[in-house]
Amino acid sequence: MLNESVNAEQKLVVGMVLFPGLTLLDLIGPLTVLAYHSTIYLVSSSLKPVTSDQGAQLVPNCDYDGCPVNLDILFIPGGDGVVDAMVDPALLSFVKTRGQNAGYVTSVCTGALILAAAGLLEGFDATTHWAWHDVLKTFGANPVAKRVVIDRNRVTGGGVTAGIDFGLSLLAHLRGELAAQTRQLMIEYDPNPPFESGSPEKAEPKVIELAEKLLNAAAERQIVIQRQNRARP
Known part of the structure; x- marks a missing residue:
């Protein structure tokens, strides 16, 4: 497993999973x-373009077979396609096998649900998009309402824009704070949002209600929870 003593000149081997x-x-x-x-x-089931x-x-x-077996970092993004990806046997098999060998098993947003469906978050603290925290519980994970959560070799980020915070936190963990702060300056990451509505704790109720409706999160959460309940012995 990687740690901060890893040779800083050695490139990290990162597998980032793509799915429709x-x-x-x-x-x-x-x-x-x-x-x-x-x-x-950038790994997918084939080399054909993947539509976001x-x-x-x-x-x-590279495809699943062409991806290195021993990754330093396995990374899973989220997206509208997660509900289908969670029942894709080939994708789950790839995530599970590479995850068992990876130095760090990671995700951003609802990508955590794919890790959970592959059995890689059971007993771990983790985060995901705010609208999906309760679903993590059904897979045995411990949802934490934080931007980035590091639990042993599991590193998870919150919704969408948390990906930059996730990347910087992981880079600091593996290469030190100087490397992470330098990269932060290089990409001029200095957020100053025009509105204080970026989390349920800050947003007004009417904003949360509309966001839930547009996300269709309630309906999709039920699909996943019911599917998981049926899968239990």
Whole structure:
């Protein structure tokens, strides 16, 4: 397993999983932070372009079989396609096998649900998008309402924009704070949002209600919870 003593000149080997309906920023934030220090494998079931939930397409550079067996970091983004990805046998098999060998098993947003469905978050503290915290419990994880959660070799980030915080936190953990702070300055990450509505704790009730409606989170949560309950012996 990696730790802070890893040779700082050695590139991290990072596998980032692509699937139909992933959210671009879930992926691009961490990729932007980590790429300078890493060899990045964008992994999918084939080398065909993968369409994100915003319609933009991403081109994998390796398939499941071509991905290194021993990754330093396995990373899973979230997105509208997560509910389907959670029951994709090939994807779950890949995530489980690579996750068992990876130095760090990680996610941003609802990517944590894929890790959970693969059995990789049971007994771990973890975070995900605020609308999905209760679902993590059904898989035996301990949801924590934080931007980034590190529990042993599991590192999870909150919703979408938390991907940059996630990337910087992971980089600091593996390469030290100087490397992370330098990267933060290089990408000029100095957030100053125009509204204080970026979390349920800060947003007005009417904003939360509309966000829930647009996310369709309540209906999808029920699908996942019912599916998991049926799977229990």
